[in-house]
Amino acid sequence: MSKLLQTKGLGIQFGGLKAVDEFNFEIDKGDLYGLIGPNGAGKTTVFNLLTGVYKPTSGRIIYKGGSLVNKSPTAITQMGIARTFQNIRLFKNMTVLDNVKVGLHHSHPYNLATAIFRFLPSFSKSEAAMDEEARSLLRVFDLEEFADDKAVNLPYGQQRKLEIARALATAPQLLLLDEPAAGMNPAETEELMATIKMVREKFSVAILLIEHDMRLVMGICEKIAVLNFGTVLAFGTPEEIKNNPDVIAAYLGEEE
Amino acid sequence: MVKKILKSKTLGGFGLCIAVFIILNVLMMTKVLNSYWRGVAIVCCINIILAVSLNLATGYLGQLTLGHAGFMSVGAYTSAILSIHLGLKTSQSPVIFILCLLAGAIMATLIGLLIGIPILRLRGDYLCIATLAFNEIIRVVFVNLEITNGSKGLIGIPYMTNFLYVYIFMAITIYVVYALVNSRHGRAIISIREDEIASELAGIPVTYYKILAFVVSAFFAGLAGGLYAHYMTIIMPSTFDYNKSVEILVMVVLGGMGSLPGSIIAALLLTLIPELLIQFSQYRMLIYAIVLIAAMILKGSGAGERILSKLPFRKTKRIEVSGNE
Amino acid sequence: MEFINQIINGLSTGSMYALVAIGYTMVYGIAKMINFAHGEIIMVGSYIAYVCLAFYGLPIPAAIIISMALTACLGIVTEKVAYKPLRGKGSLDILITAIGVSYLLQNIFLLLFSSSGRTFPNIIPAGNVNVGGLSATYITVITLVVTFICTGLLLLFINKTKIGKAMRAVSEDRQAAQLMGININTTISLTFAIGSGLGAIAGIIYGCKFSLINPYIGAMLGIKAFIAAVMGGIGSVPGAMAGGLMLGVAESLTISYISSDFSDAVVFGILIFVLLVKPAGLFGKNVREKV
Structure with a gap:
């Protein structure tokens, strides 16, 4: 049985620079893995490759x-x-x-005609279902009270949560979180x-x-990949990562 | 609850629409508004169609386009040529008239599709200038075609457009754009304006929606063009040059990007102001220019926002962008 | 030979576009706005020179200097009055304001001089320069020479002087430049002044070339120059130069070998082609958005 996601020899070059090279990795259903590495190691680039932003x-x-x-970001998300x-x-x-609701877009595919004939029940039924689903997602993240506020007006921490909620709305089997704790x-x-544990x-x-x-x-990831x-x-x-001499060298710099 | 709100808002708009129509019609019948002002009312409605439809592409989708007059001209010429050849002048058949209008609008849609697919991947100012270029190319083509009678203009178009027609088509335009932007499709379109990459990564088929919004916008521009042609009875390519596109864009920006009431009011004001200034004919464009600059600066300083926020129609949640930075 | 002559003519017209395009591109680079009124500034420059020469009979150099100085001032004033209050409000609002300014200037000059054209004084004698079978009018040659001198001086100014360095810094990152102690307002004013001053030269050249000016000349000239700027990659001075020259040559060849009716369509067609191949213009950097 194959894994949920596997990469084999994945790499990307910008100009002559190899931003990611020979990236071999796998993750299976329900895993919670971490991707760490010094700044500029190519972590976000890996995400961009996995989601089709970069080819x-x-x-x-x-x-x-x-x-x-060669799949588009839209297709990969769907x-x-x-x-x-x-x-x-x-x-x-x-x-x-x-x-x-934008995240719910592709799972509630009512067509243009339904949108135009919004006075017919099929429209309100679809919209009500979307509304309910969106609200229940917001509830999970304690965001329901802000439902009608503009996203820009949310406090920073709440914005991070909303981003996760939006990502979950697309009904993913694999969720990629890029520095979720930054600035917290x-x-x-x-x-x-x-x-994060609850979401999983x-x-x-x-x-x-x-x-x-x-x-x-270290607290929540079952396995960690270190990128350098x-x-x-x-x-x-x-535990293995903590004691790996290569990792320690990469993070602290080798003593000459 | 959701159902109720959706219904009441749509119904409210519908009621308002009928009320305004009845009032205007009574004013016209009682000759309070003479035939001159009836003409102005028709032009107002046409401009509202243009502004509201451009708002879909520029205000909601966030793509700065300067080619709306080009689509308008495609609709105008297509419908006019058809109606002349179908002998609409003698038959005066409303069915044929509406079919001609639709043909014009569909032609504008096809041209929009043809232009939109390659150029909608351009961004910001580059898209703006490319659409302007297409606008001018369309104009040059009409100048050089025989069937359009070149720069001398197409004459003898049957006079068919009356207030009832424009008003109904205007109402349909506003309704369709409203229904579109307040649906999952509209949310997709607005999300592209807000952040194209995030939109793609939320599973939105960005290219499809960009083209959809652009093409729907072109459809209604074509419709407005057809109505205009059958009101003026003579059309010239120079009427539809980039200045006309600019005029429509001004309405959209002044009214507030992504605001339907804003577009409607701005289209009304910018059509009426020059009419009201008609006795100062030589100064009127000067005054128009000053009003425009002053309005933009006031709007930028937030004064307009403060005044408008007091008005009831602004209570609806309203999404505004500052354009492309 | 005919072909080469047409190319020379095209280069000459193109260099006039280039002068105007440089104004667009500089303002865009520094103020990040499309100055839609730039075409009208050129028209004003042309009229000021006309008034100096035809009404007051001033000597040619004086007329040129006065025209450049006054249009430079006009550029600064429009920026201060109309654009500065909207700075940071998004480029679309400024674009519309610029359109307003363009209408305003056009209508002021319509009131002052009416829509009928004025004959621009003959400051460059008619006649041809003949070199080995090639011939070009004086104005054609002078236009080319003037443009190349102006662009050369401008590039030197931008790349070699302290103020030029400040301008480049502002165009790169306005906030960072401000934190480094560069006065943003002065830099922007200066940019408008230079762009408008160059526009005045273009206006005078237009007058000499076509010997008839009216309040509408700025509109089409402005659009074409803007297209040249975009084609070259807006923000890049060499790009504006290249775009202008390309446009001029394309126009000249279309008029002489295809049809003058289609010259505008060809120009716009080339623009679209260039943008489809290079979406940020010939010399523009295609900045990839960081995710």
């Missing part, structure tokens, strides 16, 4: 037995890989509720750890997260 220059991405290479962004990218001037204080990070259980989704906060990564100069330096349990 790989070498290697393969196999998702549920099929190739993802196939069940969702993500958040390092620098939050919400639809700022849309309401919190509408942000989530220890208490907020603690809360986020609980949220409740939505039975595999999660791969990029994070610099070692407490979070675009290649996987080490892959293993938090």
Whole structure:
């Protein structure tokens, strides 16, 4: 039985620079993995490759037995890989509720005619279903009270949560979180750890997260991949990673 | 609850629409509004169709386009040539008239599709100038075609457009754009304006929706063109140059990007102001220019927002963008 | 030979477009706005020179300097009055304001000089320069020479002087430049002044070339120059130069070998073609959005 997602020899070059090279990785249903590495190691680039934002220059991405290479970001998202962004990218001037509804777009495919004949019951039925689903997602993240506020007016921590809610609205099987704890204080990070665990259980989704906060990564990830100069330096349990001399060298710099 | 709100809003708009029509019609019948002002009312409705439809592409989708007059001219010429050849002048058949209008609108849609597919991947100012270029190319083509009678203009178009027609088509335009933007399709369109990449990664087929919004916008521009041609009875390519596109864009921006009431009011004001200034004919464009600059600066300073926020129609949640930075 | 002559003519017209395009491109680079009124500034420059020469009988150099100085001032004033209050409000609002300014200037000059054209004084004698079978009118040659001198000086100014460095810094990152102690307002004013001053030269050249000016000349000239700027990659001075020259040559060849009716369509067609192949113009950097 093949894994949920596998990459083989994945790589991308910008000009002559190999941003990611020979990236071999796999994650299965329900796993919670971390992707760490020094700044500029290519972590976000890996996310961009997995979600189709960048086209790989070498290697393969196999998702549920099929190739993802040359699939559009839209198609990949609809196939069940969702993500958040390092620098939050919400639809700022849309309401919190509408942000989530955009994520629900492809799972409620009523057509243009239904939209135009909005006075017919099929429209209100579809919209009501979307509304209910979006609200229940917001409820999970304690965001329902903000449903009608513009996303831009939410406090920072709430914006991060809304981004996760929007990603979950696309009904993913694999969720990629890009530095979810960035800019959070220890208490907020603690809360986020609980949220991430809860998301995995409740939505039975595999999660791969990029994070610099070692407490979070070591605390919740089952396995961790360490990326350095675009290649996987080490892959293993938090315990193994902590004691891996290569990793320590990459992070602290080698003594000459 | 959702159902109720949706219904009441649609019904409210419908009621308002009928009320305004009855009032205007009574004013016209009692000759309070003479035939001159009836003409102005027709032009107002045409401009509202143009502004509301451009708002879909520019305000909601967030793509700065300067080719709306081009689509308008395609609709105008197509419908006019058809109606002349079908002998509409003698038959005066409303069915044929409406079919001609639809043919014009569909032709504009096809041209929109043809232009939209390659150029909608351009961004911001580049898209703006490319659409302007297409606008001018369309104009040059009409100048050089024989069937359009070149720069001398197409004459003898049957006079068919009356207030009832424009008003109904205007209402349909407003309704369709409203229904579109307040649906899952509209949310997809608005999300593209807000953040194209995030939209793609939320599973929105961005290219499809970009083209959809652009093409629907072109359809109604073509419709407005047909109505215009059968009101003026003579059309010239120079009427539809980029200045006309600019005029429509001004209405959209002044009214507020992504605001339907804003577009309607701005289209009304910018059509009426020059009419009201008609006795100062030589100064009227000067005054228009000053009003435009002052309005934009006031709007930028937030004064307009504060005044408008007091008005009841602004209570609806309203989405505004500042354009492409 | 005929072909080469047409190319020379095209280069000459193109260099006039280039002068105007440089104004667009500089303002865009620094103020991040399309100054839609730039075409009208050129028209104003042309009229000021006309008034100096025809009404007051001033010597040619004086007329040129006065025209450049006054249009430079006009550029600064429009920026301060109309654009500055909207700075940071999004480029679309400024675009519409610029359109308003363009209408305003056009209508002021319509009131002052009426829509009928004025004959621009003959400041460059008619006659041809003949070199080995090639012949070009004086104005053609002078236009080319003037444009190349102006562009050369401008590039030197931007690349070699301290103020030029400040301008480049502002165009790169306005906030960072401000934090480095660069006065943004002065830099923007200066940019408008230079762009408008160059526009005045273009206006005078237009007058000499076509010997008839009216308040509408700025509109089409402005659009074409803007297209040249976009084609070259807006924000890049060499790009504006290249775009202008390309446009001029394309126009000249279309008029002489295809039809003058289609010259505008060909120009716009080339623009669309260039943009489809290089979406950020010939010299523009295609900045990939960071995700």
